[in-house]
Amino acid sequence: MIVEQEAKKAIENFSMPDNIGFGKVLLPIMAISEFKDGKWSELVISPYKKLELDPTTKVLHYGQEIFEGMKAYNYKGQGPVLFRPIENFKRFNFSASRMAMPEVPEEIFMGAVHKITSLGEKFVPRRDGESLYIRPFMIATEKNLGIKPSEEFMFIVIASPVGSYFSGGTIKVFIEEEMIRACKGGTGNAKTGGNYAGGLNAAIKTKEKGFDQTMWLSAEDKDSIEELSGMNFFCVIDDKLYTPELTDTILNGITRKSIIELARHENIEVVEKRLSIKELKGLIKEARCTEAFACGTAAIITPIDSFHDERGESFHLKSAHGPVARKLRNKLLGIQQLTETDSFGWIEKIKETI
Numbered sequence: 275m276i277v278e279q280e281a282k283k284a285i286e287n288f289s290m291p292d293n294i295g296f297g298k299v300l301l302p303i304m305a306i307s308e309f310k311d312g313k314w315s316e317l318v319i320s321p322y323k324k325l326e327l328d329p330t331t332k333v334l335h336y337g338q339e340i341f342e343g344m345k346a347y348n349y350k351g352q353g354p355v356l357f358r359p360i361e362n363f364k365r366f367n368f369s370a371s372r373m374a375m376p377e378v379p380e381e382i383f384m385g386a387v388h389k390i391t392s393l394g395e396k397f398v399p400r401r402d403g404e405s406l407y408i409r410p411f412m413i414a415t416e417k418n419l420g421i422k423p424s425e426e427f428m429f430i431v432i433a434s435p436v437g438s439y440f441s442g443g444t445i446k447v448f449i450e451e452e453m454i455r456a457c458k459g460g461t462g463n464a465k466t467g468g469n470y471a472g473g474l475n476a477a478i479k480t481k482e483k484g485f486d487q488t489m490w491l492s493a494e495d496k497d498s499i500e501e502l503s504g505m506n507f508f509c510v511i512d513d514k515l516y517t518p519e520l521t522d523t524i525l526n527g528i529t530r531k532s533i534i535e536l537a538r539h540e541n542i543e544v545v546e547k548r549l550s551i552k553e554l555k556g557l558i559k560e561a562r563c564t565e566a567f568a569c570g571t572a573a574i575i576t577p578i579d580s581f582h583d584e585r586g587e588s589f590h591l592k593s594a595h596g597p598v599a600r601k602l603r604n605k606l607l608g609i610q611q612l613t614e615t616d617s618f619g620w621i622e623k624i625k626e627t628i
């Protein structure tokens with residue numbers, strides 16, 4: 275790994291604004307490795323800079339790109355630590371393989387994540403709910419308009435000190451019944467830009483109607499709940515925790531997986547199965563479904579206040595800040611912020627020597 279002198283200077287001269295928001299303030303450094311002739315180049319840590327791309331660069335036309343989202347925590351200055359980074363690494367290479375891109379070796383992926391975080395250690399926020407959001411991504415960089423997989427790629431890691439994603443506490447969910455996010459055999463379980471671009475129209479519609487998040491249903495039956503635009507979905511029915519079972523149309527969320535493991539550890543029964551929105555509406559009305567929440571790296575666990583459909587009907591949960599969501603959120607954040615014992619081995623200390 276090469277750490278440019280200029281990158282060290284950029285960090286030394288950096289000062290962080292008090293109000294950081296989400297994804298607006300970037301550390302002044304980045305990590306880059308390029309793939310050419312079948313090989314990855316040595317990782318370089320440079321100052322944060324603009325990319326110069328030829329107008330024919332394939333990613334600009336055919337969207338061959340993938341990304342990850344992960345966080346480093348430094349609550350009360352006890353870190354920085356990463357949360358299950360190996361899971362992000364595995365999912366990144368799963369997405370790479372789905373999008374006809376080369377896998378990134380573990381030492382390059384982890385080396386970049388650890389080095390960016392250790393160099394930026396002073397700027398990993400220390401207040402409750404804050405963290406350093408780390409964004410590894412890969413783009414196809416071959417210059418050529420032919421619709422063929424690129425043979426050249428760039429792997430980059432940037433990082434952003436962030437506050438909480440949702441400030442309001444609970445969210446109102448709009449059930450999207452016209453557009454779809456993913457279909458069987460498609461790319462729904464890969465973290466690739468096109469999935470998000472295809473959901474933006476629905477996000478506009480959701481906001482225009484006055485709601486916060488779009489809920490996606492299965493393309494096949496327009497009834498099975500899949501997930502929200504950047505989060506997985508859970509609900510509590512008759513005191514059991516339910517989440518849609520994974521298919522190739524749902525992103526395999528690391529927070530989802532952690533919540534399932536945490537809940538089982540807490541003796542909460544977890545059921546992974548197909549969930550019908552039609553049935554869920556009825557269960558909310560009967561007050562058998564008492565809580566619902568969204569989860570993800572950015573959102574952590576965000577309670578759902580209500581669901582709203584195309585016909586203007588609303589379905590309000592009995593307790594938006596229900597006991598199950600609260601308990602799991604406290605446990606999860608406690609592990610991430612080092613105030614709870616990590617009996618799962620999810621926390622990884624930043625290696626300064628990498």
Ligand SMILES: Cc1ncc(COP(=O)(O)O)c(C=O)c1O
Pocket residue numbers: 343501502503504505506525526527528529530569570571572
């Ligand atoms: C579509 C989608 N679903 C779910 C998630 C939650 O995944 P994770 O918990 O790994 O952040 C994300 C965020 O990465 C996402 O983009």
